[in-house]
Amino acid sequence: MNQKQISSHLKKLETELLSQKIRNNPEKLKHLLAENFTEIGSSGKVWTKRATIESIKNKSFIHTRIKNFKLNLLLENVALVTYYAHREKAGKNSYRSSIWIFCDNEWKIFFHQGTLIK
Numbered sequence: 001m002n003q004k005q006i007s008s009h010l011k012k013l014e015t016e017l018l019s020q021k022i023r024n025n026p027e028k029l030k031h032l033l034a035e036n037f038t039e040i041g042s043s044g045k046v047w048t049k050r051a052t053i054e055s056i057k058n059k060s061f062i063h064t065r066i067k068n069f070k071l072n073l074l075l076e077n078v079a080l081v082t083y084y085a086h087r088e089k090a091g092k093n094s095y096r097s098s099i100w101i102f103c104d105n106e107w108k109i110f111f112h113q114g115t116l117i118k
Helices: 003-017 026-032 049-056
Strands: 033-040 046-048 064-075 078-087 092-103 106-117
Touching: 003 026, 003 064, 003 078, 003 092, 003 106, 026 033, 026 049, 033 049, 046 049
Parallel strands: 033 106
Antiparallel strands: 033 046, 064 078, 078 092, 092 106
């Protein structure tokens, strides 16, 4: 994959992670999140893979749009993505960043952080 293809693919995966279809599917989430996945939520709380999956299953869903998606390849198999997330009908917006790793012939999210903005 070239950089443009990687960017398009990771944007698709980030969009999926924000979708109700994936968020309500623990098996799909387990597959997309790396084993040692960590998230720092906007509250400052640190989440593990297991806690993240438990926390978001059956949680009410608010449609979120991604804007200004940017890819930064740190290594051939490590990517940093940043973007602006707009949660429609919630009045909550955030800047988000994720680190993705390419292993076993697929991309998995390793780290995620969201920072609320007004």
